[in-house]
Every structure is written in C-alpha cells, then in structure tokens.
Amino acid sequence: MTLISSSIGRKVAMALSGIFLVVFLTQHFSINLLSIFSKSLFNQVSHFMGNNPIVQFILQPILILGVLFHFTMGFILELQNSKSRSSKYSSYKGRANATWMSRNMILSGIVILSFLALHFYDFWVPEMNYKYVEVLPLDANRYYEELVHKFENPIRVGIYVLSFIFLSLHLLHGFASSFQSVGVNNKYSKTIKKIATGFSIIVPIGFVFIALFHHLK
C-alpha cells in the first residue's frame, strides 16, 4: 500500500496506466485505419469488437477504469504539486529548462478529457444505447456508415483535429517519460525517445488524416 501512497508509486502508476492507454490507442488507430482501405473489413472488425464478450465485458471495463484512473491520479497529483509551492515566483522562466509539453500535461490532459467526453457522446453512448438499452437487432454493416456520418460536420472535424494536436503534445512528453518513471534510463533510452516521438506525431496525424479523409470524400 505504501507503493500507491508514495510519490514514486503514484508516478509509476501514472506511467503504467499511460502506457496501457498508448497500447489501446494503437489498437484503436489500426482499426480506424482500416476504414480507409476497406469498408467491409472495418465493419467486420468493428462488429467483432462490439460483440465479443471478452472485449465487451472484460477489456472495455478495464479500459474505462484505466482512463478514469489516469485522469483522477493526474488531477490528484496536480493538486498536490500546486500545494508544494505556496508562494509563487514573480518571475519564472520555465521555458529555459523544460519543454512546453512537459510543463502543461494538465492542460493537454484536460483538452483530451473534454474530447473524450464528446467522443463518448458521439460513439460510445449511442453504441451502448443500441446494444443494451433498446436492444436493436444485430447489424454487422452499420459501423462504417456511422463513422462517415460523424465526420460530415466540419465543426466536429475541427474539434477532432484540435484535440489530436493536444494528444500529440501530451504524448510527446508522456510516452517517453513513462519509461523514465518505471526506471528505464539507459543506453536504449535515446532509441526509445525517438520511437516515442515518432509515435506521438504519426499516430495523431493518422487520426486526423482519417477524419479529413472521410470528411472530404
């Protein structure tokens, strides 16, 4: 229990939940990417994800818990950290020694959280409604249409793009940093950093590309 109440324990927890979310993001991205290449394949995979009991009743709750944990802990730590310096500097040159991303994880985090709310409202709520509340008949081919439909509104696409820019900023610090948090800092760290940076830029751009692809099509 000391592990989770200590500063290092919490930091490790943040890192592990973060890495878990990155894994989820990768999976989400791969499925979305299918929508560009093949409508049927996308429908197939989506249908599988939406109806497989393991995904639905084990992985999905874990994911939701993971997201909730990452955010809650993030807020708790932020609150604690703000208390550790009660009288503020009148002049503080943060940019001289640390990146904007690393100093504003809470800001990028909040933007991503707001986006998630919208995203849940857009996809997850109707999906839950469809399956478990109204219990409508199974339709293995509805997913692609729903996706394309959502990307018709330019404002929504705009919000989507902006959110992914923030996700990229969040990942640019968070991904590589999570390795440091769990104690990995060695000769491989430079490579890890490069891979993490690549991921943090390519994946969000990919999401944005998919959105724009469907919007402009």
Added chain:
Amino acid sequence: MNLTLKVWRQANKSAKGKIETYQIKEISPDMSFLEMMDVLNEQLMLEQIDPIAFDHDCREGICGMCSMFINGEAHGPDRLVTTCQLHMRKFKDGDTITIEPFRAKAFPVIKDLTVDRSSFDRVQQAGGFVSVNTSGNTQDANAIPIDKHDADKAFDAATCIGCGACVATCKNASAMLFVSAKVSQYALLPQGKVEATDRVLNMVKQMDEEGFGNCTNTGACEVECPKGISLENIARMNREYLFASLKG
C-alpha cells in the same frame, strides 16, 4: 554597468514579503553575482536601509549554500554554476534583474533571500548513509574491487552539493533529483548495496513527508543543476524503489 534590481524583501518567516526595486551603478563585468550583492548591501547601509540577507559561504561553487532565483532561473541564466560562480559579464548594461529566494513549501523563507533547507538534512538522516561504525576496523580499502564505470557513476551522483536548485526550479518543487543522487551513489557501490532496500524506502518516505511535490519528468532539474546531476539517477531510484517495495 548600471542595473535595476528587483529584490524580494521579507523581514522574517511569518512576515509578508514584497519586491523592492534598487538601482546600482558601476558594476564591473568581472564581479561575481554575490560580489555585486555585496556592493548593493554596502550601498543600502549607507542609505540606512537594512542590507539584504542572502546565504553564501565558500564562493567557489561547492558548499551549496548560495540559493538565489535570478530572472526566473535557479542560480541565474548561466549553466553548471552556482550563484557565486555566476559573473556579471552574463548580463548587459541597463538590464533589470529579478532576484527571489528559492521557493518551496519545504524551504520556508527565513529572511529576504535566505531559506531553510533543513528538510534536505532530514531526508539524509532518514537513510543517506552506510551503517558502518567509524572504528577504523573495517576491511582493507582494496578488498572489494569496484568496476571503474560504477565507481565513476557513483562519484558523479555524489557530487550533488545539496543547494536545492532542483527543488527551486521544478514546477512541482520536487526533490527527486537530490534524493536520487544519494540513493544512486550508494546503490552503485557494493558497500551501499547491503541496506539499499531500507534506504530507498526510508528516504522517499521522509521526502514525501517534507512536502516536496511529485516528479513529472520535466527535466528542468537536470538543466539547472550546477553539478549536472543526471536524470538517470531518478530512473535508478524509481527502479530501486519499485523493487524495494515489492520486496517489502
């Protein structure tokens, strides 16, 4: 050089402080920052103003006592130096310089720019040592050969001067770099490994109790550290801590 100085003045721990502005003239670029402060204090005394209290001692960058936050950075704009090694040639004629104390909940202000860093001592007292008696009846110094790379790394970690720049500069006022430097030094040496588990648990516990913030890996501490202590040490401490807590 002529300069405008904005200096934090606070009469004592409980008083409310504020920034005061002073003008200072004919400063030589070869002066160290603290020598400039000496000149300012001489000037203030002539004007019947209470001189500015600031910590300083060795003035060669090793004791770790000087502790100013200059223009938004711990130990000022230069890298790998303490305030006493910062020279006025790093500033320009006509500059305005803001000077504040190191700020953190765990570093309460004593007066003006002087802060109380005894929280660092208490963290060290919690485990920053090897429990060996000073009897001299230990084994021969060369009895255990130590890999040169490990010895060098331990030395690099051990060069920490305990000035608190890492805490002052961290946006979360976290003391991880300081604590990890000590943990690393001993973790890397066979003499220190014996009680590594207890050490890291106790020191981190004390660190948390002192009210330092959490590390968010911004890396600012490493940049501002006058001795260039590496973030690698923090990773090592995280690792040590994880294993130690799992071990129980």
Added chain:
Amino acid sequence: MKKVKIRYRENSNGTSSIRLNYFHGYEIVKGKKKAKRSIKTLPFHLVTNPVTKEDIKQNESYKKEAHKIAESWEKSLLPSESFLKDNSFTKNTMFKLDSKIPEGPVTQKWTNHKGKINLVSPANKRLIDIIVVGTGLAGASASATLAELGYNVKTFCFQDSPRRAHSIAAQGGINAAKNYQGDGDSTYRLFYDTIKGGDYRSREANVHRLAEVSTNIIDQCVAQGVPFARDYGGLLDNRSFGGVLVSRTFYAKGQTGQQLLLGAYSAMNRQIGRGKIKMYNRHEMMDIVLVDGKARGIIARNLVDGKIERHGAHAVVIASGGYGNVFFLSTNAMGSNVSAGWKIHKKGAYFANPCFTQIHPTCIPVSGDHQSKLTLMSESLRNDGRIWVPKNIEDSKAIREGRLKPTEILEENRDYYLERRYPAFGNLVPRDVASRAAKERCDAGFGVNKTGEAVYLDFASSIIRYGKEQAHVKGLDENDSVLVKKLGQDVVRAKYGNLFQMYEKIVDQNPYETPMMIYPAVHYTMGGVWVDYNLMTSIPGCYAIGEANFSDHGANRLGASALMQGLADGYFVLPYTIGDYLSDDIRTGPIDTELPEFEKAESTVKAQLEAFISNNGTQSVDYYHRKLGKIMWDKCGMSRNEKGLKDAIIEIKELREDFYKNVNVPGRTDEFNEQLAKAGRVADFLELGELFAKDALERSESCGGHFREESQTPEGEALRDDENFTFVSAWEFKGAPSKAKLHKEELKYEEIEVKTRSYK
C-alpha cells in the same frame, strides 16, 4: 557541609531523584527577597520504599556517593565564586606547558598510550555530554564517532547545514601510507615527509601518530561509500603531490574534500537519526563557559532569531577550522572565522604559532578591488602543469599591455623557474617554496597579468604527451598534431575537468588553449590553539582538533595532509584520548546551566552584541576587514621583516580602536543579522592579527611558510635557526594581544635528524 544540601524527590516509578541544592544567598526579585540556588540532579536514583536487603544496601551506597559529590561540589563552587569577582582572565596561571608525550620509542608511543589511558564504560558514556563546535572533517567525524561510542553529542555549526563546512572545498586529495603503488611508501616515509615538509617545527610524536592512522582513514572512508577514483582493475588510484617522491594521494577527481566531508556528514546523519547527536544548525558559539577552571559549556547565538542560548557539557571540542580570513582575501569560505578558537584563547587556552600561514601557490589572481575571496586551483595541477614566466622582461611587459599572447612566446624564451631552481622536485616543490618563487619572479617584473601579479601554469606539453600516449594505445597516427591535441585534451579533461571549467567561468579564458594564470593566496593556517598529545588545550576539558589546533604541520603543510589530519583527529585520535579526561566525570551529572558562570558569560556576550548595535558608527564591518587584510598581506604575508611587523602591530591596534568607535552595525540583536555576526568575527580577527604580527616578529628565523627577510641564504632560500627557535610559541592571553605571554614548548627530534630542507 553548609551550603550544599541534599534533597530527595519522589518519582512516579517508585524511585527518588537525588538533587543537590547550592545556596548562593538572597536576591531581590520584584521587591521580594528570594533565595538564589543552583540545582544539580545526580544520575542515580534511590528506591523510595526499599523492601529487599539489596535495595537498602544500594540506597546506602548511593547516599554516601551523594554526600561525596555534594562535598566536592561545594569545594569547587566556593573558589569559583571568588574567581568571579576577580576580573583577570588568567585563571590558569598555574598551567604548566606539558605536551604529555608518552614515553617510549616514537613508533610505539601511540600504541602504548592507547593501551594505558583511562576509558569510560559504555553505561557511563550515556551520562556524559560533549559539545562539538564546527562540522568540517574534524568536527563531523568526531561528532559521529563520539556519538557512536555512546556519548551524548551536541554539535554546532553556523551554516544552514553541517555539510557546508569549508572542508568541502578541498580539491586535491588525502594522503595515506598505503603503498598500493609499491613505490616504497611506508608509515615512516609519510612521517618523515611531513616533518621535513613542516620544516622541523612540528611535534614528532603527533606526526608519527598521524602517519600511523592514515591507512585506517582510507579503509574507513571506502566502507562509508566514499567514491574514490579507481583504475580499470577496480582498485584505488593514487596521484602525487608536492614535496614527496611517492604517489600516496587518494582522490575523487578535484572534489576529494567534498566526498570525504559528505562521508563524515553521512556518518553524522546516522547518529542524528538515532538521536545520539543533537544538531544545532545556524548557531554560532559566542563564548566558552568554565566552571572551576574546567570547560563546562558554551554560550551560543541562534543566528535565525538572535536568541542567546546556554549549553552545558562535560567537555567542549573546538573544530572550527583555520583563521586564514584574517587576510580578508583568502581561499577560505566567507564565514570561516577564528572566533571559537579566539574565545577559548581569551579564557585560558594558549594560541600556538599564529604566524605559520600557508600561502598556496596556485590560486586564480585577484581581478579587482571588488574581490571578496580567492579561488584555489588544486595543487594536483602541478602534476601536469608547468609553471613559467617569460625569460625576457620585455615580453612580460608586452603581455601585460596585451600586445603579446603567451602562446606566441617561443619555448627558448620561457623561464620554467621551478624546474630551473629545483631540478629534483621541479614543479612539485612544497607550497611555501613555490609561492615564494612566484613572488620573486613577479617582484622582479616578470608578472603576466594586468597587475603584474601572476605567472603561467601551462598544460600544453602534457596535452601533447598524453595525446601521443593515447594515439599509441589506440593505434592512431602519433604525428597528427590535431588528433594528438584532441586526445590529450580529453585526458586532461578527465583528470581536471571541473577545475578547468571553474577557471574558465571565473577568468573567461579557455585553459585548454591558453595557459592558466595563477598567483599565491592565503590558504591554510598551520598555527592554532595549542594542544597536548591528547589534543586537549590548556583549559581542562576543552579540546581542539583539525585545522583549529596547531599540532601536526609545523611551519608548512604538505598537500593532501589537511584532510588526513582532520579525519585522523576526529575518527581515530580524539575519541580515544577524550575518555582519559572524562573518566573522572562519570559522577558529575548533567551540567547545570543556571550556574553563575553561565550567567556571567551570557551577560558579557549580550553586552558586546548590544554595544555593536548601539554604536553610532559610519563604516561597515567589511571596511575594517578589508583594511586589516591589507595590513596583513602587505606586512605579514609571503615575506616579513622587522620594520613591517612592528608597523603592523601599531596599525592593527589603531584599526581596532577605530573599529570599536566607528563601526556601523545595522538591525537588531534579536533577528537574523548577518552584519552583526560578521562584526563579532572581525572583532576577533582584529585581536588575532596583532598577536600574529607579534609572533612573526618574535620568531626572527625563516622556516616553512614563515619567511623573514633578515634570515635567508645568499640564494634567497629560507634560513632556519635551529639553535634558537626549535620550539613551539604558545601564547597566553593577558588582557590584550600586546600583553600576551610567550611560553616555549621545546621540540625534540629523536627519530629524525634535523637537516636543512632541500628540494634541489
């Protein structure tokens, strides 16, 4: 048995404390007559309602004991009452200068002595309090060891943490006769080198002891996790230092002092964590308190809130370092001061050889009037750096005027004056010799910076030598000068990187490309409080260790020996020898800080502080400190003569009088007040400076760091006068520095033949 009464007081656990009540007479408090008493609680308890025979027997014996103590206490208090009325400081007129060197051959003295001295049993150590003032190598190591042995230790430092003490700034290394290099080192050789380096003015028995325990220090420090430099085989590496022909110096890059101090600090932290040391940070010792002629505590000022505190103990250890700051500009820290040593001197401790000061040859030259302190470049640089000035005086002039660069001067036009004058030791002659040689060249007009007070320390040839070596090892082209230079610079960077960086930050020149400029500066004081073989001063129960005492370095200290002495005193000598004295104190019980002696010392301290604050002067404390420093440097510096010293005595006295009249100390006494703290320290320097000059005047020979112009060989080397000056000058305070009385401790050399020191 009239004044001391025995009282019993019941405790809740069925025992009774025994208290002694000393009646001082009556005093009027708020119009009411009240009895004035000192109370002393004895460290053993009676069983309140004894039932068993054993309890009754024990009670009887305790009561007897209490009577005995009461009697002796009464005896001790009565004369001290009369002493209080007497204003002279010279309580210890009866003290006879006795170095207490044990009998036997020098190699056996320490072993025999350790075997014979009295010890305090572990149970009784708990009843004894010791005060340690200062947390440098000596103070920190002593505190840790004493606490480990079981004593209750109270440690004081004026900085915000014990880790700040100035031992931290020592760069080069620490000597030990380990002979790991197999180059013929031994305890005897270290002993011999130290005596010779000290120009035959140190105490033989002490130095041999130092050499004996030197090897323990390294074992101890490694066990504590001090990261010394190692070679690729994982074993400890050594380097060579000035004045010796072997490599016996252990080091941790250029930060050996820091690593050793942090080691001692960690040992202290362990004891603080266990509650055996009570640490008082930001506290300054203001005076020592003597009760019945014995050291029984100190008066300290809390620098944060200005409160004056009384602290009682059975022994007081002074480990407050040297007094180099009497010169204002020195390599000492800004706060380093003589006050603790001077205060005990004024209460009866003799001050020995105050004029023995070490001027270190490799410091960064003064850049202007604003200078607040000087920075040392480790002596280890002389391992690889070559010292020179131009051969032609025109070249020096051109350099001073900025018309010529040092790198433009051809090899044949350079004067490597140390290699020329001292071919055997070359650039590694002892510090005093190197310093004087630099001064000689600069005085002759060959100096190379704007003020003409600097010489070059050049690494160019080492860089090439190392570069070629590396190129050879790596199988690269040895004739590629760019490559060789780069490889060589890497080697030099690995060895001295932090020093080069420090130089560049201060001077704004790159020492890899252009030679460093250096000049001698005050660095260490061999003189200090006189102590006997047990490290006890002439005040019973008051000890002095580390740089604060005078004992081991004679008239000149060899490089890397200060760290050795500090740790030897603190870890391995004092903890043994202090037991000899304290074994008589196991029944004393806690020291009562309500005693009139404490009262008096406290009021004197308060009066002095008030006097500073209420003085309506105009000049700052630093103004006087700078002036004193100038007098000291000009007249008591690297070379001294009769006229200069006589002038200095008068000038310092006048300056002191002016100081008390015209100094301006702002603020209040009951707050954090740096100027007030500084005023007290400078006041003591102003007295010490005079004694310093007086001592230098008295010693009309040249020896080690003390160079009298009247006493030199035709070649300008120091000329000792063994017939008249083979003694330690121990000065007794008699009311003023000018009235100080000289006591001579004859130095006898049994093991070593006294010779003229030659490094040629």
